[in-house]
Amino acid sequence: VYEGPVDVSLGSGGDPHRADLDAKVLAWMSEDEWKLDDERFGALAVELFRYQVDACEPYRRFCDARGATASSVEDWRDIPAVPTGAFKEVALRTFPKELERATFRTSGTSDTRRGELHLDTLAIYEASLLPTIRRFLFPELSPGERTRIVVLAPTPGEAPDSSLSHMFGLAVETLGSRDSAFVWQDGELRLPLLREVLASAREPLALCGTAFAFVHLLEALDSLDESHTLPSGSRIMETGGFKGRGRQMPRDELYAWIERRLGVPGARVVNQYGMTELGSQFYDSVLVEPEAPRRKLGPPWVRVRLIDPEHGRDAGPGQPGVVTVYDLANTGSIAAIATADLGVAVPAGDEPGFDVLGREPGAEERGCSIAADLMLGV
Amino acid sequence: VPGSTLEAIAGAEDRLVRAGAALRQRPRERTLESLAAVFDAWSEPGGRWQRRLVAELPAATGFSAPNVEEGLARALASWNGEALREWVTREIGESSTAVGFDQTRVLLAGSIPMPTMLSLVAPLILHSPVLAKTASRDPVTAHVFEESLAAVDPELAAALEIVSFPGDDSDGAAAFVSAGCVVATGSDETVADVARLVAPGTRLVTYGHRLSIAVLGPLALSPESLSETARLLALDVALWDQLGCLSPVAVYCASDTGATRAVDVGQVSEALALALEEVELRLPRGELPTATAAATRAERDGAQMRCAAGEDVSVRGDDRLRWTVIREPDAHWRAAPLHRFLRVHPVHGREALLAAVAPLSRHLAAVALDGFDNLANLDGGPQSLSDDLRQIGASRICRPGTLQTPPIGWHHDAEPLLTPLVRD
Numbered sequence: 064v065y066e067g068p069v070d071v072s073l074g075s076g077g078d079p080h081r082a083d084l085d086a087k088v089l090a091w092m093s094e095d096e097w098k099l100d101d102e103r104f105g106a107l108a109v110e111l112f113r114y115q116v117d118a119c120e121p122y123r124r125f126c127d128a129r130g131a132t133a134s135s136v137e138d139w140r141d142i143p144a145v146p147t148g149a150f151k152e153v154a155l156r157t158f159p160k161e162l163e164r165a166t167f168r169t170s171g172t173s174d175t176r177r178g179e180l181h182l183d184t185l186a187i188y189e190a191s192l193l194p195t196i197r198r199f200l201f202p203e204l205s206p207g208e209r210t211r212i213v214v215l216a217p218t219p220g221e222a223p224d225s226s227l228s229h230m231f232g233l234a235v236e237t238l239g240s241r242d243s244a245f246v247w248q249d250g251e252l253r254l255p256l257l258r259e260v261l262a263s264a265r266e267p268l269a270l271c272g273t274a275f276a277f278v279h280l281l282e283a284l285d286s287l288d289e290s291h292t293l294p295s296g297s298r299i300m301e302t303g304g305f306k307g308r309g310r311q312m313p314r315d316e317l318y319a320w321i322e323r324r325l326g327v328p329g330a331r332v333v334n335q336y337g338m339t340e341l342g343s344q345f346y347d348s349v350l351v352e353p354e355a356p357r358r359k360l361g362p363p364w365v366r367v368r369l370i371d372p373e374h375g376r377d378a379g380p381g382q383p384g385v386v387t388v389y390d391l392a393n394t395g396s397i398a399a400i401a402t403a404d405l406g407v408a409v410p411a412g413d414e415p416g417f418d419v420l421g422r423e424p425g426a427e428e429r430g431c432s433i434a435a436d437l438m439l440g441v
Numbered sequence: 442v443p444g445s446t447l448e449a450i451a452g453a454e455d456r457l458v459r460a461g462a463a464l465r466q467r468p469r470e471r472t473l474e475s476l477a478a479v480f481d482a483w484s485e486p487g488g489r490w491q492r493r494l495v496a497e498l499p500a501a502t503g504f505s506a507p508n509v510e511e512g513l514a515r516a517l518a519s520w521n522g523e524a525l526r527e528w529v530t531r532e533i534g535e536s537s538t539a540v541g542f543d544q545t546r547v548l549l550a551g552s553i554p555m556p557t558m559l560s561l562v563a564p565l566i567l568h569s570p571v572l573a574k575t576a577s578r579d580p581v582t583a584h585v586f587e588e589s590l591a592a593v594d595p596e597l598a599a600a601l602e603i604v605s606f607p608g609d610d611s612d613g614a615a616a617f618v619s620a621g622c623v624v625a626t627g628s629d630e631t632v633a634d635v636a637r638l639v640a641p642g643t644r645l646v647t648y649g650h651r652l653s654i655a656v657l658g659p660l661a662l663s664p665e666s667l668s669e670t671a672r673l674l675a676l677d678v679a680l681w682d683q684l685g686c687l688s689p690v691a692v693y694c695a696s697d698t699g700a701t702r703a704v705d706v707g708q709v710s711e712a713l714a715l716a717l718e719e720v721e722l723r724l725p726r727g728e729l730p731t732a733t734a735a736a737t738r739a740e741r742d743g744a745q746m747r748c749a750a751g752e753d754v755s756v757r758g759d760d761r762l763r764w765t766v767i768r769e770p771d772a773h774w775r776a777a778p779l780h781r782f783l784r785v786h787p788v789h790g791r792e793a794l795l796a797a798v799a800p801l802s803r804h805l806a807a808v809a810l811d812g813f814d815n816l817a818n819l820d821g822g823p824q825s826l827s828d829d830l831r832q833i834g835a836s837r838i839c840r841p842g843t844l845q846t847p848p849i850g851w852h853h854d855a856e857p858l859l860t861p862l863v864r865d
Contacts, residue, residue, distance in 0.1 A: 124749035146739040149746035372734035373762055385735045401742065405735055 080114055081157065081394065085187060088391045091364050092190040097198070099363045099414070107391055108139035108366070111398050118157035122397055140368065144387045144399040150178035150340045155396050158183045167226035169339045170303075180226065180339050183395050189233055191343045191392035195362045196234055199346030200269065200300055200333055204238065212239040213260055215272025215280065217247050226339045227302065231271060252276060254283055261325070267296030270325070273303040274317060274334075284324045292326030298350065299327050302335040313421065334359075336419055340400055342392025348416060358409035358416030364391040367417055369406050383407050383420055446606040446613035450572070453602035457544055457570040460599040464568045465540070467596075473529060475594035476562060477522025480849075482589060483558070484521040486514050490589050494554055497581045502552035503728030504682060511724055512680045512845065516555050520849045528850030529566055532859040539863040541569025542621035542644065548635065550626040552579035553685050558586055559849070560624060561601060563858045570600040574617055580605055614638055622646065622862060646861045651686035651806035652777070653844055656693045656794065656830070661812025661841070662704045667712045670811065673842030675716035677809060678764075679724045680845045683779045686806040687837075687844045690777040692785045695794050695813075706787045707755065710768040713783060714757035717764035726763045726781055736778035737762050772797035795829055802834035809841040 087107060113133040116123040126132065126143045136142055145155065156163070162183040169178035182188060197204065204210060212235050217225065219232035235243045246257040257280065260268075270277075270293075277299070284290065299321060318329035330349055336359050337344035345359040345367075361367070368377060369384030378384030386406040389399050406417040464472075483490045495510045504512075533539050545564035549557050557576070561583060564571045575583050583603045591598035606613040615638055622644040625635040632647045639645050655677075661670040677689050692713070694704045729737075741756050744767045748754040758765035764781040772788040774797070788794045798805070808830045827838040837847060850858060 121746060121750040125746050128745055128749065144742075145746060146742040148739055148743040152743060152747050152752075153750040372731060372738040373729055375738075375760075383731045385738065401739065403735070403739060405731060 078118075078158070081118070084111055084114055084394055085184070088187060088364060088394060089190050091391070092187070092194060092362070097194075097363050104364065104366060104391070105139045107364075108142065108389055108398065109136060111391060111394060112136055112139070112142045114394075115157050115397055119155060119397065121153050122155060139366065139389055142389065142399040144389075144401040145397045146401045147178060147338060147340050147403055150180065151176040154179065154181060156181040156183070157395055166224055167229065167339045168224040170225075178339055180342075180396055185229075187392050187394055188342045191362060191364065191390075192230055192233060193237055195344055195346070196230070197238065198362075199348070199351055199360065200271075200298065200335075201238060202351050209238055209240040211264075211266060211268040212243040213257070213268055213270050214243075214245045215247060215252060215257070215270065215276040216245065217250070218245045221247070221249075227273070227337075230337075230344070234271070247272075247276075252279055252283075254280070258289070261291040261293065264291075264293055264297070267294045267298075269298050269300060270327075271300040274301045274312075275303065277301050277317065277321065278312065281320050281324050290324050290326070297327050297331065299325070299332045300335055300346075301332065302337060338402065340393075340396070341388055341390050343388075343390045345416075348411075348414075352411070355411045356409050358411055358418055359406075360414060360416045365389065367406075369408055369417060370401070378408070380410075381407065386417065386419060446604070446610055447616050449604050449606075450613065450616045453572050453604055454544070457572060457600065457602055460596075461543060461568075461570040463596055464565075464570060464600045467568070469537075469566075469568070472566065472568065472594075472597060473526060475590075475597050476566065477525050478593045479522075479589050480520055480525045481522040482593070484517045484519070486518065490585060491517065493585050493588075494582065497585070498552075498554065498579070499727070501581045502579055504552070505725040505727045508680065508682065508724045508727060513554065515680070515846050519846065520555075524849045525562075528848075529859065532850065532857050533567075533863070539567060539859075541567030541862045542864050543569070544620045545569045545571050545622040545624060545862060546617055546620045547571055547573040548617070548623070548625040548627070549573055549576045549579070549583060550631070551576055551684070553681050554579070554582040556626065557582045559858060560626065561586055564622070564624075564862055565597065565600060566859060567862055569622065569862065569864075570602075572602045572604065572617070572620070575603060575605045577608060618643070621864070624648075624862070644861075644864075648856075649804070651804050652801070653687050653689050653807040653809070654691045654693065654798065654801070654805070655689045655809040655811075655841060656695055656798075656826070657704075657709070657810075657841075658695050658812030658814075659704055660814065662694060662709055666812070667708065668716070670841055671709070671712035671716040672719070673840070674809065675713060675720045676724075676842055677844040678717065678781055678783055679720040679726070682727050683781050685845065687847060688779070689809055689844060690779065690783070691774070692783060693772065693788045693794060693797060694785060695788050695790075697790060704787065706768050706785055710755060710757060710766050710785045713785065714764070714766045717766065717781060717783070718759065721759075721763050721781075729762060729780055733778050733780050734762055736776070737765060737780065737782055740767070740776060740778055740782070741765060774800055791826065791829070794826075795833065798830065798833055805834040805836075807837035807839060807844055807847075808835045809844050810838050811841050 116126050116133050129143045131141060131143045163181050165182045165185055167180045201210060214231045214235065216231055217228050219228045222228040246253045314334065318332045321332055322328055330353060333347045333349060335344055335346050343362055343365045345361040348355060348358050348360050366389045368387045370387050371378045372385050383405040386402045386404045388402060391398060405420045407420060409416050409418050482488060491513045494513060495506055498504060498509045499506045541564050547560050549560060561571055561573055573583055587598055587601050587603060590601060618635065618639045623639050624646045625632055626648040628650050632649060636645060655674055657670060660666060674689060681688060694706050694709050696704050741758060744754050744756045753770040755768040767784045769784050769786045772786045772793060775784060788797055810827055813826065830838060837851060
C-alpha cells in the first residue's frame with residue numbers, strides 16, 4: 064500500500080527568479096485545458112535556460128564551450144542539450160545541495176554508475192506527472208473519480224529512489240480506488256496475489272509495471288498454461304526496456320502475448336516513455352486517439368526534437384534522430400536533455416508525435432569487435 | 442518464397458554429400474596444393490580477387506573502397522600458399538590423417554573478409570564439405586572466395602556451398618545447424634542462440650566478439666617518437682573502421698610509479714587526433730549507423746560535461762564524427778562506440794595497468810605494445826609485461842601499426858582453428 068503523502072512544498076530556497084519560474088510553470092500545469100502554445104513554451108524555455116546557465120556552473124561551462132550563453136540564445140531550439148549519461152557523472156542541480164529534498168536514481172547494479180535527478184521540490188514533478196497520466200492513461204475518468212490500479216513494481220517505500228515507484232505511488236494515491244495495490248515485495252512479483260487479482264477481477268482495472276515485469280508474469284502464466292480475460296475497459300501501462308535483462312522483445316510481440324494471456328487487446332496497452340532524468344513523461348496515444356496512428360505524446364510544457372546525430376540538425380521526415388527533450392518541469396536540474404534513444408516522427412493531424420526505435424531484431428554487427436558498453440555493462 | 446530457404450539448404454546438403462565423397466578420396470596434399478594456389482592468388486597485391494572485393498565490398502558493407510583496398514593489401518600480403526602450409530603443419534602436423542565431419546556448417550559473421558576466408562577454408566583442409574550462411578553485412582566475400590576456389594580446383598569448390606537467409610528465420614536456422622559440426626561466430630547473444638538450436642551431440646565451435654587495446658610506454662611517447670607512434674596507431678584504428686577484433690579501442694599511456702618519465706596524455710591525445718585526421722584523408726571512414734552516431738555524440742557530450750564539471754578530460758573530434766579522441770583522467774574503462782573512437786588513459790605503474798586491463802580479460806584479443814626499454818621494466822616485475830598481458834587474456838602482442846596484419850591461422854579467440862573441427 065502506498066505510504067504517502069509526500070512533501071510537495073516549493074523549493075526555490077528563497078531565489079525569486081526560480082520562484083517566479085516555478086510559479087509560471089505550475090500555472091501552466093494547473094490549467095484544465097491543454098493548449099500547445101508555442102510562443103508561451105519558447106519564452107519560458109529561454110527564460111529557464113538563462114536561469115539554469117546562471118545557476119548550474121557545469122552546465123554554464125558546457126554551454127560556453129558550444130558558444131551558447133544567456134545572451135546569445137533566443138530560440139529554445141538553440142538550447143544545448145545535456146546527454147542523459149551526464150547525470151551519472153555530474154550533479155546537475157540549480158539549487159544548493161543542502162536544499163535537496165529527493166534524489167531519483169536510474170536503475171542499475173551496485174557496480175554500475177547510476178544517473179541521478181536531484182530535486183529540491185516534488186511539487187513541479189508531481190504537477191506535471193498527474194495531469195499527464197490522467198489524460199493519456201485514464202482519459203475517461205471524471206474529476207474525483209477513481210479506478211482500480213494494480214502495480215507490478217515496488218512501492219515508493221521499497222524503492223524510495225525510483226521515480227517510477229514514486230509515479231505509481233502518486234497515481235494510486237490520487238486516482239486509485241481502495242482495492243488498488245502494489246503486487247511486488249522484496250524485489251519480486253507477488254505472483255499468487257496477482258493471479259488472484261486477475262482471476263477475480265469483475266470491474267475494469269489498470270495493470271501498470273515495467274515491460275520486464277510483464278514478461279515475468281506472462282512467462283509464469285505460460286508455464287501454468289493459465290489465461291485471463293480482464294474485464295472490458297481494462298488497460299495496461301508498461302514502461303522501460305529490456306536492457307541488461309538478457310531478453311529482448313519487440314513491442315508487438317509483447318502486446319500479442321499480453322492479449323493472449325490477459326485478454327487485453329493491444330489497442331489498450333499503453334507504453335509510457337519516461338526516464339529518471341525527466342520531470343515529464345510521454346504516453347502512447349492509443350486511449351485518447353484510438354483511430355489515429357500510435358505515437359508518443361506529452362504535455363504542452365514539453366517539446367521534442369529528433370536530431371540527426373551525425374549532422375546535428377533536425378532529422379528529415381521518416382528519418383531517425385536522437386530523442387531530445389525540452390522539459391519545463393526540470394526547473395531544478397536541466398531542461399534540455401538528449402536521451403540515449405533514437406526516435407522517428409509520427410505525423411498525425413494537429414498533434415504529431417514520435418515513436419521510439421528499438422534495436423532491429425536480428426540486426427547483425429558489421430565487425431567482430433564489440434561495443435564495449437554492451438560487453439561490460441558500463 | 443515460403444520454404445525456399447529450407448529447399449536451398451536441402452539441395453545444398455544433397456550436393457555436399459556427393460562432393461564430400463569425392464573429397465574424402467583425395468590425398469590431403471592435393472587439397473593443400475589447390476588451397477595454397479588460391480591463397481597465393483589472393484595475396485597478390487592488386488590481384489584479381491582483391492580487386493573484386495574492393496569493387497564489391499564497399500556497397501555491401503559500408504566500408505570505403507580505399508579502406509577495403511588498404512585493409513586487404515596489408516592483411517593478405519603474408520597470407521600466401523606457403524603461410525597456409527605452415528599453419529596446417531603447425532596445427533595438425535605435416536602428415537596428419539585427421540579428418541573433419543561429414544559436413545561442417547559455418548555461420549559467418551561481420552563484414553571483414555579475412556575471418557570469413559579462414560572459416561571457409563578450415564573445414565576443407567580437413568576434407569569436410571562446408572555449408573556456409575553468409576553474414577547479412579557481407580553477402581560478397583564467401584561467394585568471391587568460392588569463385589576463386591573454383592578457378593583453381595572445381596572439385597574442391599563443389600565441397601563449398603553458400604546460402605543466405607534472414608537472421609530471424611528460425612526454421613531456416615534450425616535446418617542449417619542440423620549437421621555433425623557447427624561453427625558460429627558472433628556476440629554472446631548470437632552464440633547462445635545457436636547453442637540452443639543445435640542437437641545434442643553436435644560439435645559446436647564458437648568464436649565470440651573481441652576487442653584490442655594499445656599499451657604505450659615512455660619511449661613510444663617521447664617527442665621524437667610520438668608522431669610516428671600516433672600514425673601507426675591511427676592506421677590500426679582506421680582500418681576496417683575500428684570494427685575488427687584487432688582494432689584498438691583504448692590507449693593506455695603507462696609511466697612508472699616514480700613518474701620519473703611521466704607521459705603527457707594531453708600531447709598523446711593531440712598527436713592521435715592529428716594522425717586520425719590525416720588517415721581520414723587517405724582512408725575515409727565508411728558508413729556510420731545512426732545508433733553509433735548517437736552513441737558517439739552522447740559520449741563526446743558526456744565527456745565535455747565531465748570537463749565542465751572540473752575533470753581533466755578533453756574531447757577532440759571533427760564535426761562529422763569521422764574520428765574522436767577523448768583524453769581520460771584515469772584508467773577507468775568507459776563505453777567505446779567504435780567507428781574510430783579512441784580513449785587515451787594515463788596509468789601509473791604495472792599494477793595499475795594490469796588492474797585496468799583485467800576487466801577486459803574475457804574479451805581481449807590483442808595488445809599493441811611499445812615504448813618500454815625492455816618489456817620488463819615497468820616497475821620491474823617477475824615477468825615481462827607482455828607475459829602479464831598474455832596471462833590476462835591477450836592472445837596476440839604486437840607493435841603499433843601491425844595489429845591488423847595477424848599471421849594466417851591466428852584467431853581472435855586464441856584457439857586453434859583446425860583441431861576443434863577434427864572428428865574424434
